[in-house]
Amino acid sequence: MxxxxxxxxxxxxxxxxxxxxxxxxxxxxxxxxxxxxxxxxxxxxxxxxxxxxTKAEFFGAIWHRAHAAIAASVAPRPPASVRDGIDQALAAFFDFYEANIPLVIVANRSSISADPAVRGPIDRDFAVLCTVILDAAQARGAARRYAEVAFEGWISFVRSTALAALVDGRMSRAQCHRLCMDALDATVGAHVDLTLSSSP
CATH class of the missing domain: 1.10.10.60 (Homeodomain-like)
Structure with missing residues (x-):
């Protein structure tokens, strides 16, 4: 043998x-x-x-690998606008949360949730996503700087709202999705045009 x-x-x-x-x-x-x-x-x-x-670095690697699947799960059809692309990505994010509830709880509500080894890789992924979105929206100058801050706040809002909906059951997924998109329009959308075509 x-x-x-x-x-x-x-x-x-x-x-x-x-x-x-x-x-x-x-x-x-x-x-x-x-x-x-x-x-x-x-x-x-x-x-x-x-x-x-460390245990935090081990879980951080697990969480980052799982999180990376979000991009692969976004619908392959090109969105009509930057906003439509974010809408698709948000749906994929919620799919990911629903499929990984135990890991989601560790990453957001455990003793290691704030550890840089857990938060760092995902924060960097979101920073890249922010750049892609604002480039597509042709954001420049002061408007882009404001939109970057708004996007960071919006991501935190999405995380908290997703936990409230998908973990705690305080609202439906559809209600959560609408609330997050409304918040996007009121924050990032207040500084850049999200209705622009996402095509180059």
């Missing part, structure tokens, strides 16, 4: 992320130790710490 094929570092990392995602979905972050994950993955703690020096 041939021996098992040795995993590449990239394959090993993905396997550890798969195991971590499963463990964090079953238990609160406070109840999960790196040793638990190592045992579940069939590796030593030393190997796990080689890839992820």
């Amino acid at each position: 041939p021996g098992r094929q040795r995993m590449s570092p990239a394959q090993r990392r993905e396997t550890l992320l798969d195991v971590g995602a499963r463990v964090f979905a079953q238990r609160s972050v406070e109840d999960v130790s790196m040793e638990d994950v190592a045992v579940e993955a069939g590796v030593t703690r030393r190997l796990l710490y080689h890839y992820f020096p």
Whole structure:
């Protein structure tokens, strides 16, 4: 019988992320130790710490990988306007939240939720998204600076509202979606034209 094929570092990392995602979905972050994950993955703690020096960095990598799926899930058809593109992305964001509730709770309501290892990669992704949106809206000068601040505030609003709707059940998803788009128009839309075509 041939021996098992040795995993590449990239394959090993993905396997550890798969195991971590499963463990964090079953238990609160406070109840999960790196040793638990190592045992579940069939590796030593030393190997796990080689890839992820802290629990926050480990979860941050899991969360970032899951979050990256949002872009892939956005409808492939080109939106008619910048606003329509944001509307599609928002729907994909809500789909992601609904499909990853346990991870969402860890990322937003746990003891490591504010850790830079958890927040940093996602904040950078949103900064890139902001740039793409404002470029498409042809935002320039002072209007762009105001819109950048407005977009940061809008993202925080979306996160809080999504938790209220999809985790706490305080409103329906449709109500949440409308509220977020209304907030977009009142904040970012007050400084740039979101009705412009998204096509180059």
